[in-house]
Amino acid sequence: MSLSARLQLRQSQSLVMTPQLMQSIRLLQFGQAELDRFIDEEVERNPLIERGESDTGARLASEPDVLPDEIVDSPLALLVEADSAAMASAMDTSLHNVFPDDPGRAPALSPDLTGQWKSAGSGVPLSGADLNDLDAFAAAPVGLDDRIAEQIALSFRTAGDRLIASELADLLDECGYLRADLDEVALRLGAEREDVQAVLAVCQRFEPTGIFARTLAECLSAQLSVKDRLDPAMAALIDNLDLLARRDFIALRTICGVGEDDLIDMLSEIRRLDPRPGVQLNRAFTDAIVPDVVVTPAADGSWQVELNGEALPRVLVDQAYVARVSAASSDNKEKAFVSECLANAQWLTRSLDQRAKTILKVASEIIRRQDAFLVHGVSELRPLNLKTVADAIGMHESTVSRVTSNKYLLTPRGTFEMRYFFTAALAAVEGGQSHSAEAVRHRIRQLVESEAVDAVFSDDQIVGRLQQEGIEIARRTVAKYREAMNIASSVQRRREKKALAQAACL
Structure with missing residues (x-):
């Protein structure tokens, strides 16, 4: 059999995705912000495209957005889990805190002798319709970067110290914590570690108090120092935040050397501190959710x-x-x-x-x-x-x-x-109608919230209550759902409820 090259003509079918088809698929997945950016890019690229005004006739509810199944952590757990979902959901994301795309420059206003308001530089009075949006004349909110930059300019005299402080400010996370190694910062800037440490010590006195902290304990200690409440007992409590997270109040009383009433007062003061000082001046402003x-x-x-x-x-x-x-x-x-x-x-x-x-x-x-x-x-x-x-x-x-x-x-x-409406199914007792996993989590949260001080439900007891209601569920599933909702164990909840009850009686 001889080998030779020859041409053959064959017909075949295959699925080929064109660039436009792939872009159409991407459009389906885009959210509102991504879609707006994509259309703006197309308008700039294509001179034949123009954006029309949106239909403002659609009916929208006037009430603010409601988060499904808002997770409320205990006051003690909030201080340990600084990145928990509860602290994020507590941020104000109302429409009043969102910057407009192009606010422009509002004219200066001054009242005339008749009591009417008019624009500075012109004698034309402004009607009430021109003043219905007072937010247009308000100053823009000061972000975290701007506040820190102002304090750096006022706190350091030399350009080298200001450079180190600016580098440290760039390394802050959204909570205001410094997540960096000082040796690496010194090596990158060609400075001595002692100089970086000295600049950091000055930055840790900036407002809001607790900024530039490297750990949660360091952040809380700075806030207590400003209030002149960092005594030896409080310092011992800050050094044992792991025991505080476990609600081991007996061990904390021994370590701090205080009685039960004093420990309750200390815990109440800890709860009033801010474990995330950078959030109140966060550099990233949250976009309002626009429902589709x-x-x-x-x-x-x-x-x-x-x-x-x-x-x-x-x-x-x-x-x-x-x-x-x-x-x-x-x-x-x-x-x-x-x-x-x-x-x-x-x-x-x-x-x-x-x-x-x-x-x-x-x-x-x-x-x-x-x-x-x-x-x-x-x-x-x-x-x-x-x-x-x-x-x-x-x-x-x-x-x-x-x-x-x-x-x-x-x-x-x-x-x-x-995606909230798509949930897994949990079997029902005796072959009844299945239950949504989200509904079961909601029921577990209700059971925990209804607990009394002397009747805290264990995971086994929660399983028994759910089975009485026709929900077939395993103990490990209850534990998994409880941990996902940041609900502490029954032992920790019992300790905290007793402490809160005793604090309420004082």
């Missing part, structure tokens, strides 16, 4: 699901400009460029329209299956997975996964991420 879908009660008792006009971007193709440029273009390259821009603009409008329809279709199916949640609350949240929704609306499971990523629903019970 609004759910409201309908007249017939069902639910009306509609897209939020504020979150729905409107992209227009300037057809007049297309005709004018096409008529004036004589070069083939110019005509090809205009044709490419027009094709990209039309693709973008079609993709955004398809994205909106897909989001509305998925959201409608979620609301249809979680009707009991909207009526009765989280206790009636039903188990749901992506495949169930995908089969119901005739889409692929991966498409539903992308649609529910970073999308939010505004319901009469608050604003929830779409």
